[in-house]
Amino acid sequence: MDVKKLFSLEGRRGFITGGAQGIGECLANAFSELGADVAIVDVNQDKAKAAAEKIAGKTKGKVIAYGCDVTSPESVDKMLAAYISDFGRLDYAINNAGICAMDGALEITPKTFESVIDVNLNGVFYTARAAAKQMVAQGGGGSIISTASMSAHIINQPQTIAAYCASKAGVVSLTKGLAVELSKYHIRVNCVSPGYIQTELVASLKDMLGIWLGKMPEGSRLGFPEDLIGAYVFLASDASAWATGSDVVVDGGLYNPLKTAETKKGRPCGRPFAFTVKP
């Protein structure tokens, strides 16, 4: 077996949503360095263009920016049509655009709640479905990868982000559902669940960095976008040929079921909380 070929992205073509900055930009750079053609898709077109130019200048690869709001199926269809006219085919699609709202459940407005679900869950569905339709039409399968989160598995504290957690749990379930439906077309659908990654998304929560670090296992640390490259390369390459419906958790050990079990063992009785029952 040619192991180098197994992990190769040489000649692969695809798009990365939310690619103008943070995790998406880091992945765009990494994929381009590994020889893939990359479309950077973002609602912030100027920033996407700047990122594409910077990456292409460095790697000399094909990197093109597209303005697109993933919450609009029409905008997604338009983006994909432009992408196909520039790239010809779609081998991988990374649905990574996401937002977070910190408003607590008692304060959050329906509009804000809906906007989180709209970008993080509906947006992932719209881009994943558009990618799947293209992959079915061209034949030969493909790899669809979405960015879920640790927040699909834990409830983050002390921030109050129930809407975000719900949207990301939805991404994991959507991934598994699409994987089953699209298997007959040899389209693999997987997701990555990152832990705390130091990007703009968490910049307004700088005061919490120490608290989050305290929740990590001894010897671990908070993450950087670069810590995620391996998971996405694995899922976009033939190395993951038998992986579909998978959720790859990359979080420095934050979500650690063993740690939870240990904590429980330390408690005096099985019940973690005592509720007062009124007579």
Ligand SMILES: NC(=O)c1ccc[n+]([C@@H]2O[C@H](COP(=O)([O-])OP(=O)(O)OC[C@H]3O[C@@H](n4cnc5c(N)ncnc54)[C@H](O)[C@@H]3O)[C@@H](O)[C@H]2O)c1
């Ligand atoms: N940073 C973390 O700690 C962390 C942890 C787990 C998961 N994630 C997830 O990783 C993904 C990337 O996050 P990041 O930290 O790089 O955030 P970021 O804020 O740095 O980047 C997000 C990008 O998405 C784009 N975007 C937002 N709404 C969009 C829309 N409607 N259409 C198209 N593009 C849109 C933004 O313009 C931005 O370029 C998100 O899905 C996020 O939820 C982040």
